[in-house]
Amino acid sequence: MIEVEKKFRLLPGDEERLLVGATFLKEVTQRDLYFDRADFLLTTKDWWLRDRNGVFELKIPMNNAAVDQRQADQYRELDTDEAIRSALGLPPGSSIRATLEQSGFTVFAPIVTQRRKYQREAFIIDLDVMDFGYQIAEIELLVEKETEMKAAMEAILLFARQQQLTTAPVRGKVIEYIQRFRPEHFSRLVQAGVV
Numbered sequence: 578m579i580e581v582e583k584k585f586r587l588l589p590g591d592e593e594r595l596l597v598g599a600t601f602l603k604e605v606t607q608r609d610l611y612f613d614r615a616d617f618l619l620t621t622k623d624w625w626l627r628d629r630n631g632v633f634e635l636k637i638p639m640n641n642a643a644v645d646q647r648q649a650d651q652y653r654e655l656d657t658d659e660a661i662r663s664a665l666g667l668p669p670g671s672s673i674r675a676t677l678e679q680s681g682f683t684v685f686a687p688i689v690t691q692r693r694k695y696q697r698e699a700f701i702i703d704l705d706v707m708d709f710g711y712q713i714a715e716i717e718l719l720v721e722k723e724t725e726m727k728a729a730m731e732a733i734l735l736f737a738r739q740q741q742l743t744t745a746p747v748r749g750k751v752i753e754y755i756q757r758f759r760p761e762h763f764s765r766l767v768q769a770g771v772v
């Protein structure tokens with residue numbers, strides 16, 4: 578399955594309207610540590626490596642012509658240590674964390690998110706509250722084929738408009754964190770065209 582998702586800022590009253598008739602699924606705490614090297618090797622390529630609750634994950638842009646990438650936030654996710662080592666060209670070793678440290682990777686953003694998950698019709702709605710004072714919503718649809726992605730994004734945008742959400746581009750939690758707390762890193766991402 579492919580996740581098609583879009584982030585939204587919530588204004589007062591938006592959450593209540595969005596959740597009318599929605600079913601609460603679960604609440605989870607995500608403890609994310611985002612890693613890069615001092616030369617910003619990964620993030621200037623729009624690659625995002627994190628340890629989420631103890632499991633490493635790497636997001637790589639899909640460069641998918643079927644759907645506008647910035648609109649859709651489409652990334653391929655590698656979630657096994659083996660696949661991540663191979664994508665990063667890391668040597669084999671005892672633990673991926675140790676190999677990353679030896680290869681000069683450090684944490685640039687530790688972010689704790691309280692995520693509430695709901696379902697309304699086919700839409701999955703994530704409400705994320707971050708520990709550094711930022712909040713966003715994400716609306717997702719699952720599709721089976723890449724050819725269905727464009728229609729799914731249109732369905733998300735139509736649904737959002739029906740709920741009177743603003744559909745302006747939204748900074749994800751990591752970009753927001755970097756902008757607030759890592760100004761040098763942020764300007765390198767701007768130079769690289771990542772943001």
Ligand code: V4E
Pocket residue numbers: 623625636652715747748749750751752771772
């Ligand atoms: C893809 C990405 C980043 C990694 C974090 O991804 P995000 O979807 O924000 O996190 P989360 O917690 O919702 O992941 P999930 O639980 O859905 O797996 S950080 C930045 N990006 C891309 C990006 C970009 N290049 N530019 C802008 C303005 N925003 C986001």
